Structures are given as C-alpha cells and as structure tokens.
Amino acid sequence: MLMQGKNVLITGCRRGMGLAMVELFAASGANIYAHAREADEAFISSMAEIAHRHHVEIWPIGFDMTDYDAMKLTIKKIMSDKRPLAAVVNNAGITLNSLFQMTSETQLRAQFEVNFFSVYMFTQYIAKLMTRNQYGSIINIASTAGEDGNPGKSAYGASKAALIAMTKSIAAELGEKGIRANCIAPGITDTEMLLTMPAQVVEDAKNSADLRRAGLPAEIAEAALFLASDLSSYITGQTIRVDGGLK
Template sequence: MLMQGKTVLITGCRRGMGRAMVEVFAANGANIYAHVRAEDDDFIADMQQIAAACQVDIWPLFFDMTDPAAMKLAVKRIMAEKRPLAAVINNAGITHNSLFQMTTEAQLRQQFEVNFFAVYLFSQFMVKLMLRNGEGSLINIASTAGEDGNPGKSAYGAAKAALIAMTKSIAAELGEHGIRANCIAPGITETEMLLTMPEQVVEAARQGADLRRAGLPSEIAETALFLASELSSYVTGQTIRVDGGLK
C-alpha cells in the first residue's frame, strides 16, 4: 500500500473526483481528512463505510472554502490533532461556461474566489503544517482549460492558469524544505460538471482526445496517489495532464 499509515487531506470529497480520491487513498492505507462545504449525514455515513471497508480513519471536515473564519477553525482543529500531513489535495472547485463577452464581473470574481483565492489561502495554512514535518506533497487540481484557452472558458481557464502559476512558485520556494507541489490538469472527465456543458461540446472533446473518450474520476485519483506517494519523490513544479491525449 502506497500510503500506509500516512495522513492526507482532500477537499471537495462529496462526489466526482474528490470522492474517487477518498476511495483510492483509503484503499492504499491512508487516513484522510475529507472536506465538504456543508455537514451532511449521508456524507458522514458514506465516509464511515469506506473507512470500515479499508480499515483506515476518515475524519470529515465541514467548511466553506470562501469563508476565511470557518477555514481558520478547521485549520485550528487539524493543528490541535497533530497528525502530520503527508499530502494535501486541493480538489474543491467550480466550473463556468460562458463566452468572454457574456461573462459578468460577478461570475469572473466567483471563479477566482473559489478556484484560486480560496486554494491559495488554504495552501498557506497547509504548507505551514508540512514545514513542521520537513516534507509533504501539495497537489492542486487545475484543468487543461488553464493551458489551452478553450472557447467559453475564459474565466474558469484564467483562474486555473493562476493556480498552475502559483503551484510552480510554491515548488520553487519550498523544494529545499522538502515540500513538493504539483498540478493535475484533467481533460474532460465523467463528473457532474459535464452536465453544465452543451452535449455537442462534450462530444467534440471526447472525439478530440486520442483515446476517444472522457476520463474517469478514478484515473484522476490514481494520478493524485502517484504524486502523493514516494513514487514521485523527484517530481515537483509540474502540471501533469490527464486528458487522454487531448488535442
């Protein structure tokens, strides 16, 4: 098991890629802080079921990533529990589809608040914890839209591009302290986010990939596992595209 006995923190675990990450990491022996925005009995039961099946600990975390006060309370809890974090995966985010000239200021600001500013601030807290241990892997879930300039993705892509740039700077600043930082840039992936996109756009993206299909959440999760584990001990400052050969 690649993460036996190690502790990781994953944001945005209710469904899709985040939930798949919980399953994959738990199956590989990790104990997990599993974050979602709002407390939910069904989510708690789901995490308990995974924990029991894999014989690991999963501790639910509930806070809104855009609420600094709630974020600080969660961080205080993690600090008080004194469990060294081997990896932090910033998965929580939102998508937006709108042509450049149809994108409002409010929509643009929301993309940056959730997909960049919240991740930036939370990562500052998490890196402080990693520095105490002299090691750690920070993994940010970006998007191919942050590199490719897709039509209808100007706001979303810009926020994800900022996330990629931030990650490279973290890697450059903190590598000497044993902290690695990398991005995963998924292409089109079979999650609920696909429901926000026109079907013709989704199908075009599938056909535009060399593998002629969308990715699975588990495939993103397994890449995160690689970046969190010692298998990637000499990998930092990278953006790994998991996109099926998207052109």
C-alpha cells in the same frame, strides 16, 4: 500499500473526483481528512462506510472554501490533532461555461474566489503544518483549460492558469523544506460538471482526445495518488495532464 498509515487531506470529497480520491487513498492505506462544503449526516455516513471497508480513519470536515474564518478554525483543529500531513489535494472547485463577452464581473470573481483565492489561502495554512515536518506533497487540481484557452472557458481557464502559476512558485519556495507541489490538469472527465456543458461540446471534446472518450474520476485519483506517494519523490513544480491525448 503506497500510503499505509499516512495522513492526507482532500477537499471537495462529496462526489466526482474527490470521492474517487477518498476511495483510492483509503484503499492504499491512508487516513484522510475529507472535506465537503457541509459535513452533513449523509456525507459523514458515506465517509464512515469507506473507512470501515478499508480499515482506515476518515475524519469529515466541513466548511465553505470562501469562508476563511471557518477555514482557519478547521486548520486549528487539524493542528491540535498533531497528525503530520503527508499530502493535501486541493480538489474543490467550480466551473463556468460562458463566452468572454457574456461573462459578468460577478461570475468572474466567483470563479477566482473558489478556484484560486481560497486554494491560495488554504495552502498557506497547510504549508505551515508541512514545514514543521520538512515533508509533504501539495497537489492542486487544475485543468487543461488553464493551458489550452478553450472557447467558453475564459474565466474558468484563467482561474486554473493562476493555480498552475502559483504551484510552480510554491514548489520553488518550499522545495528546500522538503515540500513538493504539483498540478494535475484533467481533460474532459465524466463528472457532474459535464452536465453544465452542451451535449455537442462534450462529444466534440471526447472526439478530440486520442482515446476518444472522457476520463474517469478514478483515473484522476490515480494520478493524485502517485503524486502524493514517494513514487514521485523527485517530481515538483510540474503540471501533469491527464487528458487522454487531448488535442
């Protein structure tokens, strides 16, 4: 199995792409720090079921990505566990669909706080852990909106574009320490985020892809597994689009 006995950390694991990643990484033999905003009983039970089914360890962790004090405490706990991290997948994020002239400062700041600033700070802490072992893969979940300039996604797209730029820089800085950093840019994907978009917009987006459908969370998870594994050992600083041929 690709990740047999390796330890990974995935954020935003309660549903959607994050949950699909937990399933796939566990099936591939990885032990997982699985993050959710709140590690409540339902989340803990869900993670325990997946761990039991795949005979791996899953350690639920809970904190709001914008709560930096809670983030630091969690990182300290992970450091004290002394389990080397082979990969981190920064998946947690929020979306906003709003025309440029209708987007408030509050909405803009919220997008950047979760999708960029929190990932930036969290990755700083994770990089310190990886540097100790001179090994690791950082995978940031961006979006095609960060490259394409979609109508109604100026704030969201800008936050993801910042994430793409950050990824390229840290790949250049951390490469000599054996750490790789890449982005995945999903196109329209069948998650709860689709419910925030008008039905016609969703349909138009599907029709603009060569495959004429939305992607599945499992298909994004497969790209993350590839980038986390040694199969991608010479890939860094890249943005891999998983978009069905979006035009």
